[in-house]
Structures are given as structure tokens and as C-alpha cells.
Amino acid sequence: MRTAYKCRAYPTPEQAAVLHRTFGCVRLVWNKTLAARHAAYHQRGERTSYRQTDATLTGWKKTTELAFLSEVSSVPLQQTLRHQHTAFVNFFAGRARHPRFKSRDGRQSAHYTRSAFRIKNGELYVAKTDGPLTVAWSWPNLDLNALNPTMVVIPRDTDGRWYATFAADTDSPIPADPAGHEIGVDLGVKDFAVTSDGDRIANPRHLDRRARNLARYQRRLARCRKGSANRRKARAKVARAHRKVRNARQDFLHKASTRLVRSADLITVEDLAVRNMVRNRRLARAISDCGWGEFRRQLEYKAERAGRTLVVVDRWYPSSKTCSTCGHLLVTLDLSTRAWTCPDCRIRHDRDHNAAKNILAAGRAVAGTEPGDACGADVRQQGPSLLQSAGKQETPRVIQGIPAR
Numbered sequence: 001m002r003t004a005y006k007c008r009a010y011p012t013p014e015q016a017a018v019l020h021r022t023f024g025c026v027r028l029v030w031n032k033t034l035a036a037r038h039a040a041y042h043q044r045g046e047r048t049s050y051r052q053t054d055a056t057l058t059g060w061k062k063t064t065e066l067a068f069l070s071e072v073s074s075v076p077l078q079q080t081l082r083h084q085h086t087a088f089v090n091f092f093a094g095r096a097r098h099p100r101f102k103s104r105d106g107r108q109s110a111h112y113t114r115s116a117f118r119i120k121n122g123e124l125y126v127a128k129t130d131g132p133l134t135v136a137w138s139w140p141n142l143d144l145n146a147l148n149p150t151m152v153v154i155p156r157d158t159d160g161r162w163y164a165t166f167a168a169d170t171d172s173p174i175p176a177d178p179a180g181h182e183i184g185v186d187l188g189v190k191d192f193a194v195t196s197d198g199d200r201i202a203n204p205r206h207l208d209r210r211a212r213n214l215a216r217y218q219r220r221l222a223r224c225r226k227g228s229a230n231r232r233k234a235r236a237k238v239a240r241a242h243r244k245v246r247n248a249r250q251d252f253l254h255k256a257s258t259r260l261v262r263s264a265d266l267i268t269v270e271d272l273a274v275r276n277m278v279r280n281r282r283l284a285r286a287i288s289d290c291g292w293g294e295f296r297r298q299l300e301y302k303a304e305r306a307g308r309t310l311v312v313v314d315r316w317y318p319s320s321k322t323c324s325t326c327g328h329l330l331v332t333l334d335l336s337t338r339a340w341t342c343p344d345c346r347i348r349h350d351r352d353h354n355a356a357k358n359i360l361a362a363g364r365a366v367a368g369t370e371p372g373d374a375c376g377a378d379v380r381q382q383g384p385s386l387l388q389s390a391g392k393q394e395t396p397r398v399i400q401g402i403p404a405r
Contacts, residue, residue, distance in 0.1 A: 001171070002167065002169060002170075003168055004168075005139065005147070005168070006165045007166075008135065008136040009133055009154065009162040009163055010134040010135070010136070010162065011134070014130055015126075015133060019154060020108075021072055022076055022110045023110060024104070026108075028066075028069075029077050029081070033048075033056070033080075033084055034084065034099055050081060050085040053081045053085070054081060057078075071128075073110075073112070073116050073126075073128045075111070075115060076112060079112075080111075084099060105158070105235070106158065107157055108156045109153055109155035109156070110154050111151060111153050112127065112151065112153070113150070119147070119149070120132075121145070122144045124144075124164065126154065133154075149166040150167055152166055152167070158235070158239040159239035159240040161243075172305075176261075176262065176307060178265055179263055179264055181263060181264045181265060182264055182265060182360060182364065183196055183266070184269075184358070184360025184362075185267065185268065185269045186320075186356040187270065187292050189286050189287065189290060192204070193256065194352035195356055196353075196356040196359070200352075201256055203290065204249075205286075206252070206289060207245050207289040210245050213241055217237045218238055220234045221234040221237075221238055249294075250294075253294055254298060257298040260299065261303055261308055265309065266308070266309045266364070267303060267309070267310050267311070268312075268313060268359050268362065268364075269299065269310070269311075269359070270313045270315065271313060271315040272315060273315055274287065274292050274293050296312075309367055313362045313363060319355040319358040319359050319362070320333055320351055320352075320355040321333045322354075323342040323345065323349065323354070324354050324358050324361070325345050326342060326345040328344040333351075338351050
């Protein structure tokens with residue numbers, strides 16, 4: 001299993017200077033290669049291969065203007081070419097956007113493979129630097145010497161902090177003991193999550209809590225002259241404010257996802273189109289502050305490690321409009337309606353709790369039926385493709401709701 005360990009790094013001034021030169025060379029190679037690819041494709045209709053970019057980089061090092069590229073380690077430069085080639089493969093396959101040019105004001109990083117670093121006596125040595133790079137190893141039960149990483153990434157955030165990420169192939173963890181419980185999760189803005197058990201996870205709204213200080217720092221940044229030292233200091237303060245929001249959100253998401261994985265053998269969530277939802281100007285900031293996409297990503301890899309089952313319900317499944325008791329399906333249900341009474345069984349439903357119950361029932365249908373059954377057609381497991389709607393297979397009366405448990 002591929003695992004990454006990220007920790008703080010504290011380079012000396014000499015090491016920081018070498019790493020800054022490496023960042024500049026990496027950025028230069030990326031931008032020049034991207035410009036050459038762009039010109040070759042739009043002027044001559046040619047696609048550039050990795051071998052061509054590698055030969056071009058070798059030619060650049062022999063010129064007078066770019067001879068300084070040989071002063072830094074060649075491994076991060078080669079990795080930059082590989083990453084750009086992968087980015088274009090994903091772009092032409094429709095999985096990612098077109099690669100963009102790198103800026104010196106953004107996050108900088110350098111990737112080192114086995115030939116450009118070594119770990120000796122629990123210390124990290126990086127190519128072209130003097131002495132070991134001090135890192136704050138935060139895993140006392142894991143020996144850094146026995147980790148044997150395949151790659152080390154040295155990034156520098158915009159707020160000035162340095163990090164070191166060790167990527168290594170580790171053994172698959174032992175699955176967790178069965179919890180004997182199943183749970184459905186409905187994500188929202190008012191409450192971050194409502195479970196089928198009736199528990200509510202409050203939305204901490206990290207960005208709103210720090211919006212006042214962040215706005216003050218951004219106003220100071222806007223008043224500074226471009227290129228001045230005061231502007232660099234103001235930009236660092238804005239970056240630190242964003243880092244605090246990001247770290248608080250990550251901490252909350254990790255705790256919430258871990259608690260769910262430990263408490264249930266089957267976890268069912270809804271497939272939310274976050275990219276489309278943030279187009280709503282009134283709710284874009286609130287939706288982005290929730291971090292639903294990151295929450296689902298954490299659930300996926302934590303459930304895999306713990307041996308749990310994660311089922312993703314199709315985004316068009318009417319979980320909020322379906323009665324979890326009798327299966328009655330409402331024609332319309334406004335977003336402002338937080339509770340409603342079923343016209344058939346006369347049971348009062350909380351909107352989010354009812355949706356969580358239906359999501360759990362749909363997840364059970366997927367986990368417990370054979371492929372092809374119509375009762376599980378409106379839900380799906382993890383994957384990008386959508387299954388055919390059950391309405392095209394049977395009469396609407398059969399599939400209006402999930403049968404009562």
C-alpha cells in the first residue's frame with residue numbers, strides 16, 4: 001500500500017538557498033517546456049513526448065543562458081518533465097484541466113527519487129545540500145531508517161513553512177474488528193452531517209469564524225505597493241490565515257471520518273456534484289468551506305484500510321423526498337422545508353434524518369443484492385459512471401421508495 005508521511009522541515013540558511021535555486025529551476029523547466037508544447041501543438045499540430053522534452057532539457061544545460069540548470073540536482077528537473085507529461089495525458093483523456101504555468105508566488109516543491117536522497121542514522125540527506133535536513137518526525141512507533149521511502153518531496157508553502165513528505169510502499173494494515181453496525185450519512189450545510197442513527201455533526205464553519213481577520217489582512221495586502229517588501233510580508237500574513245483555516249478544516253474532517261469508519265461496517269454516503277453546486281453564488285463559499293470532496297476521499301481510503309464497505313449512492317436518488325417508512329415519493333420538496341409529513345402514513349420526518357435513512361437503505365440494497373436487480377439500480381458503488389435509472393426498467397410504482405425495514 002502506498003503511504004505518505006508529511007512532517008515539518010527546518011532547513012539551514014544554506015540549505016534553504018539551495019532549495020530555492022532548485023525551485024526556480026523546476027519552475028523554469030516547467031514553464032519553458034509547457035510553452036514549447038503549446039507552440040508545437042498549435043502551430044504544427046504535433047504532440048510532444050517525454051523523450052523529446054528530456055532531450056530538450058539536455059540541450060538547455062549545454063547553452064550559456066541556461067547552464068545554471070546543472071548547478072542543481074537533475075532529479076527534480078526530470079520529475080518535472082514526468083509530471084507535465086502525466087498532466088497532459090490526463091488532460092487529453094478528459095480527467096483534468098489544461099496544465100498552467102507556475103508562478104513564483106505560489107507553492108513551490110521539488111521531488112527527489114532514491115538516487116537524489118538518502119536516510120542515514122534517522123537523518124535525511126538531499127542531493128546538492130550540505131549536512132542533514134532537520135525534520136520533525138511525528139511517528140514514534142515507526143523508525144525512519146526502516147521506512148525505505150521511494151520518493152521525498154520538499155515543498156515550501158506561501159506562508160514560509162517547509163515540509164518533507166516521505167512516500168513509501170508499506171504492508172496492508174490489519175482490518176479492524178467488526179463493529180456490527182451500518183450507517184447512512186447525509187451531508188449538508190446547516191449540519192455538516194446527519195446520520196441514520198439521528199446523530200448530528202455540527203458544521204464548524206471554519207472560514208466564517210476567521211473571515212474578519214482574513215478580510216483585514218487582505219485589505220492591508222491590497223494597499224501595499226506591488227513588488228515591495230511590505231507586500232511580501234502582507235502576503236505571508238494572508239497565507240498564514242488561510243493555513244489556519246485549512247488546518248482546522250483538515251483536523252475536523254479527519255476526526256469525523258475516523259469516527260464513522262470505526263463505528264460502522266457499512267457506510268453509505270451520497271454522490272454530491274460539488275463542482276456544480278459551487279456555481280451557486282449564494283452558497284459557493286459555504287459549500288467550499290464544508291470540504292465534502294475531501295471528506296469523501298478520506299472515507300474511501302480509511303474504509304479500505306479498515307476493511308469497511310463504503311457505498312456511494314447516485315446523486316439523482318430522491319433521498320430527501322422519499323418517506324423512509326412507507327416509500328411515498330413527494331413530487332416537490334423545497335430546500336427551505338426542513339421537515340414534512342408523509343401524506344400516506346402521516347409520519348413527521350426531519351428532512352436530513354429521513355434522507356440519511358433512505359441513503360442507508362439504498363446502500364444495503366447495493367451491498368446485499370445481485371448486480372442487475374432493479375431495486376439497486378438507482379444507487380452505485382464507487383466509480384465515475386452512472387447506472388441506468390430504475391424508472392427505465394420497471395413501472396414507476398414499483399420503485400417509488402425503499403421498502404420499510
